[in-house]
Amino acid sequence: MIQTLKIxxxxxxxxxxxxxxxxxxxxxxxxxxxxxxxxxxxxxxIVSIQQAKIYREEILFYSKNNSLEPYMTLYLNKSLxxxxxxxxxxxxxxLGIKLYPSGVTTHSEYGIDKIEEYFSxxxxxxxxxxxxLVHAEVNDDNIDFFDREKVFIxxxxxxxxxxxxxLKIVLEHVxxxxxxxxxxxSQNIAATITxxxxxxxxxxxxxxxxxxxxxxxxxxxxxxxxxxxxxxxLSGNPKFFAGxxxxxxxxxxxECSLSSAGIFTSPIAIELYITFFEKNRCLDKTVIxxxxxxxxxxxxxxxxxxxxxxxxxxxxxxxxxxxxxxxKVIPMWANRNLTWKVISN
Ligand code: NCD
Ligand code: ZN
Numbered sequence: 172m173i174q175t176l177k178i179x180x181x182x183x184x185x186x187x188x189x190x191x192x193x194x195x196x197x198x199x200x201x202x203x204x205x206x207x208x209x210x211x212x213x214x215x216x217i218v219s220i221q222q223a224k225i226y227r228e229e230i231l232f233y234s235k236n237n238s239l240e241p242y243m244t245l246y247l248n249k250s251l252x253x254x255x256x257x258x259x260x261x262x263x264x265x266l267g268i269k270l271y272p273s274g275v276t277t278h279s280e281y282g283i284d285k286i287e288e289y290f291s292x293x294x295x296x297x298x299x300x301x302x303x304l305v306h307a308e309v310n311d312d313n314i315d316f317f318d319r320e321k322v323f324i325x326x327x328x329x330x331x332x333x334x335x336x337x338l339k340i341v342l343e344h345v346x347x348x349x350x351x352x353x354x355x356x357s358q359n360i361a362a363t364i365t366x367x368x369x370x371x372x373x374x375x376x377x378x379x380x381x382x383x384x385x386x387x388x389x390x391x392x393x394x395x396x397x398x399x400x401x402x403x404x405l406s407g408n409p410k411f412f413a414g415x416x417x418x419x420x421x422x423x424x425x426e427c428s429l430s431s432a433g434i435f436t437s438p439i440a441i442e443l444y445i446t447f448f449e450k451n452r453c454l455d456k457t458v459i460x461x462x463x464x465x466x467x468x469x470x471x472x473x474x475x476x477x478x479x480x481x482x483x484x485x486x487x488x489x490x491x492x493x494x495x496x497x498x499k500v501i502p503m504w505a506n507r508n509l510t511w512k513v514i515s516n
Contacts (some may be wrong), residue, residue: 173484175456180478181441181463182204182206184471185304185343185363185414187277187433188230189213190497197232198417200437200493203513205476206240206468208414211269212278220255220262227264242347242471244267244304245291248281256295264409266471267302267341268292272323275310276432277418282306284293286327286384293331297338303331304341307350308389315374320389332357341470344368344416346389348399354410363414363468364400366443367434370450372397383430385502387418390432391464405451407458412467415440421498435502439489442511443503445482449511485512 176255183204188197190213201207209230211217217226223243230241235252245251245259245271257294266279271282283289283446289423296303307328308319316461346363354362365387373391376382385391403411420432425431436443441463448459468475487509 175484176445176454176456176459177479178456178481178482179464180205180476180480181413181444182208182467182476183415183417183437183440184208184241184341184412184467185210185365185416186437187212187418189419190226193419193498194229195233196493196495197437198230198239199235200457201417202239203438203441204239205464205478206242206295206473208242208244211244211246212271212276212455214278216248216281217243218246218248218250218255218279219252219260220245220265223265224262242473246271246281246301247292248283250281251292253292253295256292256299256301259301260299267304268296268306268307269343271306272308272310275308275319276306277420279306286331290334293335293338297335300339301341302341304343306344306388307342318390320345320347324349324353328353332360336411339470344414345400345411346391347392347396351399351403351411355408357476360509361466363416363467364404365409365414365416365434366436366440366447367391367416368397368400369404369447370397370443377401383425384503384505385434386425386430386432387416387434388432394408401447401451404451404462405448405458407461409461409466409469411462412465412470413440413444413463414467419495419500421495422492422501423498425501435493435500438493439502439504439509441480441482441513442487442509447507447513453493457475480513481515482513484510485514486510488511 417437
């Protein structure tokens with residue numbers, strides 16, 4: 172039985188670090204990873220290179236030994252000037268532009284309403300080789316909540332792909348069978364996958380009783396969806412890579428009516444991914460390493476990390492909560508035992 176895994180240090184290509192008095196903690200929690208791709212949904216959102224630069228410097232300031240490599244995204248809306256697109260490629264720490272349909276998730280009120288109005292951006296991004304990162308869910312009360320991803324792909328994403336075939340797109344936190352199928356059949360499209368979409372199903376939202384700490388967007392789907400996502404990861408397909416979507420909210424915003432969406436996994440995410448691989452009897456170093464540490468860098472044309480980490484078979488209890496500024500955040504599987512532990516990096 173495998174007791175130790177030594178792999179290239181993993182990257183997290185989708186993380187929410189928040190801001191102000193939460194930032195110091197969230198940066199520390201992310202530090203088992205080497206590269207992190209930081210989402211721009213702050214208040215106000217990051218819509219300029221200058222704002223992204225300042226945010227990145229703050230992140231670096233809090234990073235111990237400067238070991239973390241933060242990469243940044245800009246938030247697509249009308250305030251994002253086209254001039255920024257022309258200058259985007261001058262900064263090697265800028266990786267993509269994030270599309271949030273308005274109202275679909277946390278701080279997406281600044282997001283976009285009519286996708287067609289952004290086709291001129293997509294055209295330019297295609298020309299300038301700037302990836303489009305998509306939160307692929309429709310915001311429509313008439314659509315069944317669990318179908319939001321599928322419908323967004325049918326109505327919008329497939330159209331964007333067809334009109335801009337050379338545009339690099341990342342279907343962020345893919346959560347459905349249809350989402351995976353769409354990536355598989357598309358040329359320039361990749362997807363990030365979270366630990367929770369690999370380990371949980373929508374039953375975990377309701378059983379044993381309603382659990383707000385399992386509520387995230389895109390919402391957890393059926394076992395069939397989860398198993399389909401698992402299969403593509405276990406197959407070693409290079410279009411899929413790790414992005415935790417670790418999205419901390421203070422306890423008071425989770426344990427209340429109108430609970431916020433987001434699952435916090437950052438400090439234990441590598442161990443959660445390894446748990447997924449073990450559960451599926453695939454402790455195959457190459458498959459694990461490609462998914463956690465290689466595929467994403469290749470997609471974004473970044474160098475592969477020189478550093479490694481060691482993960483050992485050892486029981487560690489997930490804390491009941493973690494400090495988040497003056498508040499607390501409850502992680503996925505709080506108080507449960509993990510059987511893997513990252514011991515060095
Ligand atoms: C994210 C957040 O809280 O910022 N929430 C979530 O459930 N994933 C936003 C997002 O990525 O949708
Ligand atoms: Zn996210």
